[in-house]
Amino acid sequence: xxxxxxxxxxxxxxxxxxxxxxxxxxxxxxxxLGVVANxxxxxxxxxxxxxxxxxxxxxVDELIAAAGLKLGxxxxxxxxxxxxxxxxxxxxxxxxxxxxxxxxxxxAGVPTLxxxxxxAGSELPSGALVCPVLDARRGEVYAALxxxxxxxxxxxxxxxALTIAELAELIxxxxxxxxxxxxxxxxxxxxxxxCRTTLLGAAELYRTGSLVAALAAARIAQNNADExxxxxxxxxxxxxxxxxxxx
Numbered sequence: 741x742x743x744x745x746x747x748x749x750x751x752x753x754x755x756x757x758x759x760x761x762x763x764x765x766x767x768x769x770x771x772x773l774g775v776v777a778n779x780x781x782x783x784x785x786x787x788x789x790x791x792x793x794x795x796x797x798x799x800v801d802e803l804i805a806a807a808g809l810k811l812g813x814x815x816x817x818x819x820x821x822x823x824x825x826x827x828x829x830x831x832x833x834x835x836x837x838x839x840x841x842x843x844x845x846x847x848a849g850v851p852t853l854x855x856x857x858x859x860a861g862s863e864l865p866s867g868a869l870v871c872p873v874l875d876a877r878r879g880e881v882y883a884a885l886x887x888x889x890x891x892x893x894x895x896x897x898x899x900x901a902l903t904i905a906e907l908a909e910l911i912x913x914x915x916x917x918x919x920x921x922x923x924x925x926x927x928x929x930x931x932x933x934x935c936r937t938t939l940l941g942a943a944e945l946y947r948t949g950s951l952v953a954a955l956a957a958a959r960i961a962q963n964n965a966d967e968x969x970x971x972x973x974x975x976x977x978x979x980x981x982x983x984x985x986x987x
Contacts, residue, residue, distance in 0.1 A: 742957070742984055743841065743894070743895045744893070744894060744895070745757065745854050745857060745886065745892060745893040745894075745895055745955075746891070746892045746893075746958065747858065747861075747862045747871075747891060747892060748858050748861075748862070748951065748954055749862065750891065750892075750958075751858075751954040751955060751957070751958045752776060752779045752780060752781070752907050752957070753779050753956070754952060754955050754958040754961055754962070755776060755779070755956075755957025755958040755959075755960070755961050756777075756778055756779035756957075756961070757961045758815055758816050758817030758846075758957040758958075758960040758961040759774075759777065759814075759816065760775060760777040760782070760807070760809055760813050760814050761775070761776050761777065761815060761816040761817065761818060761956060761960065762774075762775055762800065762803075762804070762814050762816075762817045762818070762839075762953060763775070763776070763817075763818040763819075763820075763850075763853055763949045763950055763951070763952035763953025763954070763956060763958045764796075764800075764817070764818070764819045764820065764835065764836055764949060765819075765820035765832065765852065765855065765948040765949045766789075766796065766820070766822075766825075766828040766829065766831055766832030767820050767822055767823070767824020767825050767828050767829050767832070767834075767852050767874075768824055768825060768826075768828065768874070769788055769789075769825070769828075770786055770787065770788050770789075770801060770946060771786065771787060771788075771789045771795070771796060771832075771949075772785075772786045772946055772947060772948045772949035772952075772953070773785045773786070773799060773800060773803045773949040773952075774803075774947065774949035774952065774953045774954075775803060775807040775809065775950075775953060776950060776953040776954055776957050777802065777807070777809075780893045780944075781950045781953075781954070782808070782809075783803055783804075783806040783807035783808040784803075784946075784947055784949060784950045784961065785799060785802060785803040785806065786946035786947065786949065787799065787950070792894075796831065796832070796835050797835070800809025800835075800855065804900040806839065808975050811839075811843075812843070814839075814843065814845055815845055815846070815960075816845050816846040816848070816956065816957065816960045816965070817836050817839055817840055817845060817846070817847050817938045817956070818847075818848050818849075818850050818952045818953050818955060818956020818957065818960075819832055819833055819836035819837075819847065819848075819849055819850065819952065819971075820832065820835075820851075820852040820948065820949075820952050820957075820976040821833065821849040821850065821851060821852070821856060821971070821972070821973050821974045822851070822852055822973045822975055822976065823852060823853070823874060823876065823882040823899055823901070823974055823975060823976040823977075824852050824874060824882070826973070829973040829975075830921070830973060833849075833971065833972075833973055835838060837971060840968050846862055846954070846960045846965035847956075847965060847966055847968055847971065848956035848959045848960055848964070848965050848966055849966050849971045849974075850952045850955045850956055851899060851974055852874070852882075852948070852952075852974075853869075853872045853874070853882065853883070853884040853899055854884075854895070854955060855951040855952045855955060856872035856874075856918050856919070856944070856951070857870050857871075857872050857884070857886045857893055857895075857952070858893070858951045858955070859918050859940055859948070859951065860888070860893075860916045860918060860940065864888040864916065865888070865914065866888060866889065866890055867887060867888065867889075867914075867953065868887070868888040868913075868915065868916060869884055869885060869886070869887060869888075869911060869912070869913060869914065869915040869916070869918070870885075870886040870893055870915070870916045870918070871884070871885055871886070871907070871911060871915055871918065871923075871926070872884065872889060872916050872917075872918040872923075872983075873907070873918065873922050873923035873926055874921060874922070874959065875917035875920070875921070875922045876901050876977070878975075879903060880901050880902060880903055880980050881885050881901075881902065881903070881904055881907060881922045881926070882899060882900065882901055882976055883899075883900050883902065883907050883926075884896075884897050884898065884900060885897045885898050885910060885911075897910075899974065899976050900976070901976045901977045902915060903912075904922065904925050904926050904929065905929060907926050908926050908929035908930045908933070911926070911930045911935055911937075912935060913936070914935070914936045914937075915930060915935055915936070915937045915938075916937070916938045916939075916940060917930075917937055917938070917939050917940070917960050918939075918940045918944055919941070920941060923939060923941070924939060924941075926985055927939050974984065975983075
């Protein structure tokens, strides 16, 4: 597959007409939230939440206040749909859908790996490979491959669930890996076969909420929002309970 993921600066410009917009990523133990408005990132908040379900509303209220807004000022909401933690994704999506319904605002689901890939920035050499990596448990990672092309990232693969060794075999040349411990393990194997890699670590994951917001704002400004009822998590592979039932 090939699709385009525009870089952050262009997304913020495109999304400015959408008005203030909240972005939510709860696919990992650290919830990442962001608000974009007027072509800028207005506020970000990232913190571990012992229970996304219990802690998310208060975190959103804190973020909105930090942006100098009220919840009623929001014109849209973007939510990371995965891959990631099955429970975390469901909690974030349920909250986002409830807020969209209650407030009558637009909603857009954003693939988590697309948002992560944006953390690579716009100062990359043309043709550089970008690879966001998330721990998928059970000896696997979630990942996708992108190529930098000057004004956008070209998404070259679907979202994948595969082993670290299998992912390392897909990486060649100069590459930017984005993620925490598992991305570091991929880097070791990729460099062992001659690749030149840069690692953007866990700190980059903490701002994915604002990147989700930027991607969602650009879509909503182009009247490309999602239907609330139709929006579902992107698991990539079946939840563990479903796998156990199938066997």
